[in-house]
Amino acid sequence: MITYTNWNITLQATALTSDARIMAKVISLIIKNGSIRNYGSLQSSINLFPRSSSYSMNFNNQEQQRLESLPPVPDDERAAEVSQAAIFSGVIATCIGINIFGGLFGLENNGWTNLILGVAITTVVVDNFFDVIVMGGSTVAKMNEDKLPESAKNLNAPKKEDMPLGIGTGSLTGSVVRGLGRLLSDNTERDCQCEAASVFAAYSLALPCFAFQPNALEGAALVLESMGGENYNEGDEFNLQGSMDSLASDVGLLKVLIWLMAPVAMELSKYPQLMASEPREAAGLLERLSRKQILDGILPEDDEQRDIYIRWALAEADQLLRNNAKSVDQLSEALAGGAATVGDCVAILEGW
Numbered sequence: 001m002i003t004y005t006n007w008n009i010t011l012q013a014t015a016l017t018s019d020a021r022i023m024a025k026v027i028s029l030i031i032k033n034g035s036i037r038n039y040g041s042l043q044s045s046i047n048l049f050p051r052s053s054s055y056s057m058n059f060n061n062q063e064q065q066r067l068e069s070l071p072p073v074p075d076d077e078r079a080a081e082v083s084q085a086a087i088f089s090g091v092i093a094t095c096i097g098i099n100i101f102g103g104l105f106g107l108e109n110n111g112w113t114n115l116i117l118g119v120a121i122t123t124v125v126v127d128n129f130f131d132v133i134v135m136g137g138s139t140v141a142k143m144n145e146d147k148l149p150e151s152a153k154n155l156n157a158p159k160k161e162d163m164p165l166g167i168g169t170g171s172l173t174g175s176v177v178r179g180l181g182r183l184l185s186d187n188t189e190r191d192c193q194c195e196a197a198s199v200f201a202a203y204s205l206a207l208p209c210f211a212f213q214p215n216a217l218e219g220a221a222l223v224l225e226s227m228g229g230e231n232y233n234e235g236d237e238f239n240l241q242g243s244m245d246s247l248a249s250d251v252g253l254l255k256v257l258i259w260l261m262a263p264v265a266m267e268l269s270k271y272p273q274l275m276a277s278e279p280r281e282a283a284g285l286l287e288r289l290s291r292k293q294i295l296d297g298i299l300p301e302d303d304e305q306r307d308i309y310i311r312w313a314l315a316e317a318d319q320l321l322r323n324n325a326k327s328v329d330q331l332s333e334a335l336a337g338g339a340a341t342v343g344d345c346v347a348i349l350e351g352w
Contacts, residue, residue, distance in 0.1 A: 015210045015342040020225050024208035024244035036350050040206025042320065046258065048250055049312050070311040071318075074268065076279050077175065078182060085179025092120060123167065128177050130160055130168030178273065185275055189336055194263035194276045196332035197321055199345050201262035204320070205255040208244055210342045212335075214263070216284030219256045223247045223289060248295055257282050257313035258320065265318035266328070282310045 014026045030036050095113040102113075126133065160168040170177075195212035202209050211218050226247040247256060263277035286306055289295050300306040321328055331348050334340040340348075 011210075011341075011343045011346055020208045020222050021244050023210075027208055036346065038350055039203055042204035042324070043206055043251075043255070045320065045323070046205070046251075046254065046316050049254060049309055066315075067308060067312075070308075070315050071268075073282075073307065073310050073314060074264070074274055074279050076274055078179075081175045081179035082182055083179070084176050085183055088120065088124075088173075088176045089180070089183075092117065124173045124176060127167045127173045128170050130163070134158075181273070182275060187275065189332075190267065190271065191276045192335040193266050193270065193328075193332045195335055196328050197262040197266035197317075198259065200324065200328050200331055200349065201259045201317060201320060203346070203349050204324070205258060206245070207247075207255060207259055209259075210345070214260050214281065215278070216260070216281045216288055219260055219281070219285040220288040220292075223252065223256060223285075223295075224292070226252070227294070248298065250298060253289075253295070253298055254313060254316070256285065257310065258317045260285060261310070261314045261317040262321060265314055266321055269318065269321070282313060286310075 010026060010030075014023050027036070027039055031039060095117045098113050163169075166172055198212055198214050199210060201207075202211070202214075207222065209218065209222055226244050228246075246252060260281045261279070264274065264279045267274050267277045283306065286299060286309070290299050300309045327349060331345060334344060334348055
């Protein structure tokens with residue numbers, strides 16, 4: 001029988017090839033050897049997207065209720081947020097630089113840099129922390145009520161709805177704050193949690209890949225490679241040697257979507273904002289596959305169906321991770337250690 005050390009090295013070397021077909025063959029051999037038993041063990045636990053053979057959306061009452069209760073796929077505007085945060089940081093840095101070093105270069109400062117700094121910082125603080133400021137001010141006022149003049153005792157804090165330009169709601173500068181959070185954040189624990197969710201979903205659903213940060217390109221390659229090379233012209237980037245179970249089916253496509261949405265589901269379950277995961281990868285997968293025009297009757301037909309399909313995959317990913325939270329947490333802790341290999345991850349998932 002293959003020892004733990006041998007198949008650990010074998011899996012690690014196979015993962016480095018980034019070839020799903022070779023990975024599928026290696027895993028198949030290890031399964032026959034009896035070394036692993038949990039690979040693909042949760043495939044039967046997922047709920048297929050309900051639809052008729054003609055893809056018309058005819059749901060029974062229970063299915064309709066579940067669809068209505070599905071969480072929306074979160075919006076992600078990280079490019080715009082980071083751009084706005086970079087511009088804001090650049091303006092602040094320029095003003096501070098002129099204040100400190102302007103005299104060395106003969107730049108006359110008439111106070112306009114301080115004005116820009118004051119307005120910019122005050123606007124961001126008030127816009128995003130309005131409720132905290134009002135609550136803190138009210139608390140301080142009550143604590144010192146006997147010291148306040150009579151004219152000030154009857155003053156009420158302004159309401160958020162009455163503020164000009166929507167200040168206080170976060171709509172004006174909220175993207176700047178979120179962008180700054182992305183630029184300044186370095187949360188290894190969060191990253192490892194998302195990676196663990198990805199690895200667990202792939203392994204438990206029998207996807208022969210160990211991409212810790214899955215993306216649409218890898219997902220599309222996985223589906224197309226599973227279909228074999230006979231459907232593509234010679235030299236096609238997806239026409240690789242080997243064989244694996246086809247993912248060009250309802251259940252296969254859903255498994256890949258769950259894999260892509262697993263990091264999103266993990267992060268949403270623990271944090272209010274997505275930082276490490278990318279919710280747009282699932283839509284990117286469907287877009288890439290639709291351009292190939294080889295999965296007719298399987299892919300959603302329009303944007304509305306696509307949105308529901310992705311929401312269904314997100315809900316399934318969330319349920320999969322919650323039902324197996326202990327295993328996912330153990331995997332996350334191992335990844336956070338910084339030394340876990342693909343073989344080590346498999347060992348944890350197999351309970352070695």
